[in-house]
Every structure is written in C-alpha cells, then in structure tokens.
Amino acid sequence: MLVVSEIIERLKDVLSTDGKKGKVFDKDVAEALGLSQVNFATMKNRSKIPFSNVLDFCALKKISINWLLYNQNPNSLLDSTDKYWIKYYPSVNVSAGGGAYEDEDSYEPLEVPAYFTAMLGGEKNLKNIEAINVVGDSMEPTLNSDNIIFLDSTKKDFSKEGIYAFTTVHGLFVKRIQRRIDGKLDIISDNSEYPKQVVATNEIQILGKVIGSFGSVY
Numbered sequence: 010m011l012v013v014s015e016i017i018e019r020l021k022d023v024l025s026t027d028g029k030k031g032k033v034f035d036k037d038v039a040e041a042l043g044l045s046q047v048n049f050a051t052m053k054n055r056s057k058i059p060f061s062n063v064l065d066f067c068a069l070k071k072i073s074i075n076w077l078l079y080n081q082n083p084n085s086l087l088d089s090t091d092k093y094w095i096k097y098y099p100s101v102n103v104s105a106g107g108g109a110y111e112d113e114d115s116y117e118p119l120e121v122p123a124y125f126t127a128m129l130g131g132e133k134n135l136k137n138i139e140a141i142n143v144v145g146d147s148m149e150p151t152l153n154s155d156n157i158i159f160l161d162s163t164k165k166d167f168s169k170e171g172i173y174a175f176t177t178v179h180g181l182f183v184k185r186i187q188r189r190i191d192g193k194l195d196i197i198s199d200n201s202e203y204p205k206q207v208v209a210t211n212e213i214q215i216l217g218k219v220i221g222s223f224g225s226v227y
Contacts, residue, residue, distance in 0.1 A: 011080060013056045016063075019077055023070055042066055052155070060157045060223055061099050061142055064119070074120065094118040095159070097140040103158070103174050103183045119157075137163045139217070141174065147198040148172070148183060152222060158183065160217030167194060167210070172219040177212055183219060 011019070021033040024041055039049035042062040052059055058078075067074045097119035119140050143156040151172070152158060160174050167173060167186045174183045185197040194213070196206040 011078060013053060013058060016058065016077060017053065020066070023072060057153055057155050059155050061155070064097075064099075095121055095135050095138045095140055097157070099142065101141040101181070102144040103141050103181050134161070137161050138220070143183060143222075147200050147203045148185075149200045151199045152183065152219075157223040158219050159221045161220045162217040164218035164220070165215040167215055174216045174219060175213045176216065177208070177214075181216075 017035070017038055020038045020041065024033045024037055035049060035053070036046050039046050042049070042059060043065070044052070044059060044062060063077065064074060067077060095118075096116040098116050116139070121135070139160050139162060140157050141160065143152050143158055144154055146154055158174070164171075165173075168188050170185070170187050172183060172185050174181065175186075176182075182196075185199060187195040187197060189195055189207070192210065194208050194210060196208055196213075198205075
C-alpha cells in the first residue's frame with residue numbers, strides 16, 4: 010500500500026484533472042473527503058488513512074481504489090475484482106459503541122481485490138465476511154482508528170484466543186479475548202494504556218472474529 014503522502018498526492022492529481030483551477034492544497038483534499046482541515050491534518054500527521062472517506066471519494070469520482078491505494082493498473086483487475094464483494098457497514102463504529110449492526114438495510118457493497126479475496130480464504134468464504142470501522146486507539150498498534158476490519162461471522166468460539174467484535178450492555182467493541190481457567194473471559198486491549206477487563210461469558214455477544222483489516226490478514 011502506498012504511504013499517506015503518496016495517496017494524498019494522487020488525490021490532488023484527481024482533483025486537478027477534475028477541473029480544479031490552480032494549485033490543489035491539503036484543504037481541498039480535506040473538503041473533497043468530507044473532513045475538516047483539523048481532522049485531515051491530524052490524519053496526515055499520524056499517517057492514517059480515512060478509508061471510508063476515500064472509498065466514498067473513489068465511488069463518486071469513478072476511480073479505482075486499487076489504483077489509489079496500491080498503484081495497480083485498473084485494467085489488470087477487470088477480470089478478477091468485479092465479482093468479489095462483501096457487506097460493508099459504514100455507519101458502524103466498533104469499540105466506540107453505537108451503530109445498528111443487525112440492520113441489513115444499512116450496508117453497502119465493498120469491492121475486494123482478487124489477491125485479498127484469496128488471502129481471506131477464497132470467494133466461497135466472502136458470504137460470511139462483513140466489514141466495519143474501527144474508532145479509538147485501544148487496539149493500537151494492531152488496529153488503528155479509521156481502519157476497516159473484516160469479521161468472519163461464523164467464528165464465534167471465544168474459547169480460541171483471538172480478536173473479536175462483540176456487544177455488551179455498554180456498546181460495540183473490538184478486543185482480544187482469552188478464556189480464563191475459571192471460565193470467565195479476559196478482555197484485552199493491545200494498547201497497554203488500557204487495563205484488562207474480566208467478564209462472564211453471558212455478558213457478551215460475539216459478532217465475529219476479526220480476520221483482517223484493509224490491506225492485512227491475520
């Protein structure tokens with residue numbers, strides 16, 4: 010994947026080609042992505058990509074997300090990517106709570122490159138995979154805020170250690186789960202600034218295991 014500075018330059022090229030007169034500045038990119046200049050500057054300084062905003066931009070401008078993020082020739086993808094889609098819930102923000110995960114009307118199709126489909130287990134597995142957003146820093150450096158993560162909704166056996174998306178009475182979260190000897194669960198944030206929590210198995214509902222984020226597979 011290209012670094013943030015390279016992606017921003019590509020976005021500027023698109024805006025310039027699209028009829029923007031004069032030099033294209035960061036503020037123009039921020040506006041095109043629907044971000045405030047402050048949020049854009051923060052994202053740029055932290056080298057984080059606002060994937061959902063970028064996806065919306067690509068859809069609006071009818072450009073290839075693969076070209077923008079990976080410098081792949083769109084023509085090389087015509088035979089492989091058109092049929093690979095998963096459900097993406099852009100309004101669901103995991104770890105910050107909120108969102109209507111069960112609301113199937115709220116999803117939109119997210120195109121997945123052929124090579125990434127293979128990494129996720131092949132086309133037959135895509136029907137079990139859904140994508141949602143990460144908000145917050147509690148799972149850094151494994152997951153960063155604004156990442157899009159992929160959940161396998163068939164993998165809900167928390168007796169096996171892994172990173173899971175789950176709900177509690179407090180909202181929707183993504184954490185590392187380990188089963189304890191006493192039968193309870195350790196809820197662990199990869200960011201050491203956040204303390205470990207212990208919950209009973211009946212206090213959480215697993216939505217699925219995190220099997221990857223945009224660009225990475227676990």
